[in-house]
Amino acid sequence: MAQLRVVAEGGERAERHDGHPTPAQLHWLARGIDQPGGKLPLFDEWGQRINERTIRSCLDQGWAEPWFTNPLKPDWLVCKLTEAGRALIKSHSH
Numbered sequence: 170m171a172q173l174r175v176v177a178e179g180g181e182r183a184e185r186h187d188g189h190p191t192p193a194q195l196h197w198l199a200r201g202i203d204q205p206g207g208k209l210p211l212f213d214e215w216g217q218r219i220n221e222r223t224i225r226s227c228l229d230q231g232w233a234e235p236w237f238t239n240p241l242k243p244d245w246l247v248c249k250l251t252e253a254g255r256a257l258i259k260s261h262s263h
Contacts, residue, residue: 188230190257193223198232198250199258207250209233224248232257 190198197219201209212218224246227233232254236247250258 190227190230190232190261191223193220194227194232195258195261197223198227198254199262201233201250202255202258206236207255208236209248209250211245211247221246227254 197209201207204210209224210219224233228235228246228248230253231251233248234251236249239245239247
C-alpha cells in the first residue's frame with residue numbers, strides 16, 4: 170500500500186492509497202456516471218471546488234483521467250471517469 174505525504178494548514182499527515190475509495194471520492198466519481206463522456210464536476214452541489222487531493226487521488230488510482238486542459242484556467246483539473254472508475258461506482262451502488 171502506497172502512502173502519500175500531505176501537507177495541509179494543520180500540518181503534515183500520511184494519506185493512504187490502498188485501493189479503497191473514501192466517501193468523498195465515491196461521491197465525486199458517481200457524479201460522472203450520467204454525464205456525457207463521464208465528465209467529472211469541478212464544483213460540488215454547493216458551488217465549492219472539489220478538493221484537489223480528492224481529484225489527484227482518483228487520478229493516481231486510475232478511477233479518473235485528465236480530459237483536457239482549460240486554457241483560461243490551466244490549474245483546473247478537468248477529468249472524466251475511466252472504465253475502472255465506472256466499475257468501482259457500480260460495485261459500490263448496491
